[in-house]
Amino acid sequence: MADFIMPSLGADMTAGILVAWRVEEGDQVENGDIIAEVETEKGLFEIEVYSAGVVEKLLFQPGPEKVSVGTVLATIRRETAVATARSIEPDERLKVSPAARKLATEKNIDLRHVKGTGPQGAIGLADIEVACGKVTKEKVASAPTELKKTTDFKAGMRQAIAAAMSLSNREIPHYYLTTDIDMSRALNWLIEQNRKRSIKQRFLPVVLLLKAVAKTLKKVPELNAIWVDGQLQLKQEVHIGVAIALRGGGLITPALHNVDQLDLDQLMIALSDLINRTRTGKLRGSEMTDAGITVTSLGDLGVQTVSGVIYPPQVALVGLGRISERPWAENGLLGVRQVLTATLAADHRASDGHLGGKFLDALNKFLQEPERL
């Protein structure tokens, strides 16, 4: 038997509202199937199950009540032998850090009902802290069948961002490194590519930048990682969080999956899909949690340098400014080039400036060979 729990969709989430079930009792589910919709301060999300089997019991009905992260929402009877990282087994084979186990014992928290966010679903101290305090349902002050209004949504979004960014500034000793990158070659290559393409197939410069970041992370994997329980945990996959501004205010940083494995056409399609789903409230739960780094680009607004705040538990954020014509000295000659200022914000607990410097150097080199991206 596996439990399907209210997931944590980010460092800022303590509870969510179960809006709908996508399955009924008795339905067969596969690993990765979307089985529920959950609303948080950041919007509505499709939630995947990480067990295969049959939905045995739906323990909660959709409603306006907030349900704490870690609360069991449904039970899944396993009928195929697929155990996954995020299914919670009723036996003692849970991976729990000693500090997390100590705190759980002190707070009388049942570890079987806590979602681990570490490698192989290991439960860390942060997971217990999230599960603390609010194990029972809380009532929210709204009409029984009415979901939150727009004004509440804006306020909630602000609160969620405030919580995550305060946590980041409180706990993460940021350091910043900045470099100017000559984008002339990359943009010329892009223009040539786009001339051959219909309007629907054209690339935006950001796909080159995202692909270059993905390739750079393969060379500097220490920045594709999370910091949990005082330890750096490297990510195997290259999932990049992309900061996407919402029209009504606020932003969401969902993960673009496996960026290193996508060619530029696939990446453009995946990015368009992700932006559209972010702005229409159709993101999946996993996309909110599995990024190993975030990229934020404010170039459209004419910003030159973006010194960002790291989204915990990640350990780095790449801030990209506007690509603009600037004077550029090279080989004793002064010319005009298209220049991008890239800023790495990194967690000094997890890496040092030397490593950050290697990251920016590799990023620059990849962007000088756009045809190889």
Place this chain on the structure above:
Amino acid sequence: MTEIKIRETIISGLSLIAPEADFDELSPTENIREELDIDSFDFLNFLIGLNEELGVDIPEDDYEKLVSLDDLIGYLMQRLC
């Protein structure tokens, strides 16, 4: 294709991106991307929408000519008429 029809198509496309905007208040000579807070992704989608509605494939080299509502109308009139 009349100017009125082109204008309607443009406004219709922009309102998909910026549904909250008051287009009666939009000056025809203002920078629409700045005024309506349209990023490069939304702008590309807007041009794809125009392409679907009007059949005009606007080359990337011409993007810089399309700053204001008047620019867009003038450009599309030239391409379509």
